[in-house]
């Protein structure tokens with residue numbers, strides 16, 4: 562952790578960390594420069610390489626994710642890119658879940674082949690199919706703890722064991738779960754990554770990502786990759802994300818409680834054809850979710866409400882009237898803003914078919930049950946009554 566600047570403040574240090582809004586640092590002499598270059602703990606030189614706000618945030622998140630180390634990147638996609646660029650070579654393969662965020666699919670399917678890396682996609686809820694696909698010895702297996710958008714949950718511990726048996730590293734995108742619901746590193750993942758843009762920063766005013774891992778040998782490669790490919794973060798975003806992180810657990814607990822009740826309420830509405838929420842026993846992965854998502858894992862031991870079961874703040878529901886019904890809902894219930902992201906403090910919605918999965922082929926969307934009537938809700942912490950009152954207008 563960087564040494565606090567005390568020279569102009571006597572013995573006092575600010576309770577709230579300063580924003581080090583500087584792209585470069587001043588270095589006393591060449592010996593100091595050498596010392597910093599040889600030991601990153603001694604100071605900072607250039608913000609694209611490292612800066613105090615990212616360093617603080619990375620240390621906090623690594624602790625929350627039960628990882629030995631962490632780095633902050635300029636976005637969630639930059640976090641995925643940093644892992645790929647630091648670990649993969651031309652001629653290698655990546656095996657990925659066939660239910661992922663649309664841009665991640667594009668990265669694997671369209672971008673990686675340009676660099677000589679082949680991507681295969683597999684249903685990670687079918688462990689036999691994963692076992693068969695691992696025979697090709699992919700370098701990485703990539704999954705989302707809870708998939709975007711239909712919240713399919715994967716068995717991280719089982720996948721980690723299978724991957725390791727084949728010499729493959731497991732990378733888990735934990736964005737929809739957050740470390741409040743599950744900590745993939747404790748279940749055997751080799752890398753965990755998060756889009757901090759979502760629940761962790763929590764106020765829709767930040768674009769950032771995080772990579773965490775235990776293997777200290779890859780840390781220099783990931784740090785260098787992040788700087789060389791320009792994947793780094795900016796200080797103000799890190800400062801905001803640190804502030805968001807302080808309330809993550811409280812927000813998640815409140816939002817998860819709202820989501821659970823809202824899912825049941827939506828299932829009773831006549832215009833709703835189907836609800837997808839892992840906390841409901843009609844979700845295909847309810848049993849698995851109950852095992853891996855509900856473990857009480859309070860951040861930094863706050864212990865608040867350990868007995869609650871948490872299935873996440875995300876849910877999907879399908880309006881019977883398809884695209885037209887969705888448009889009608891958007892016009893009649895504007896208090897639930899159509900904002901194609903997630904993790905805001907209040908409830909927002911998205912339409913996966915035209916946003917996150919827009920560039921996925923219609924056939925693939927059909928396979929994944931991403932229909933034109935499907936709405937994805939990111940449930941917030943406002944009162945449940947207020948959410949229901951607004952949603953009723955759109956029903």
Ligand SMILES: Cc1ncc(COP(=O)(O)O)c(C=O)c1O
Pocket residue numbers: 636637638639662705709734736737756757758768769770902917
């Ligand atoms: C599951 C998941 N992973 C990664 C990302 C990418 O994160 P970012 O937008 O911060 O690059 C997203 C964005 O929506 C996402 O939903």
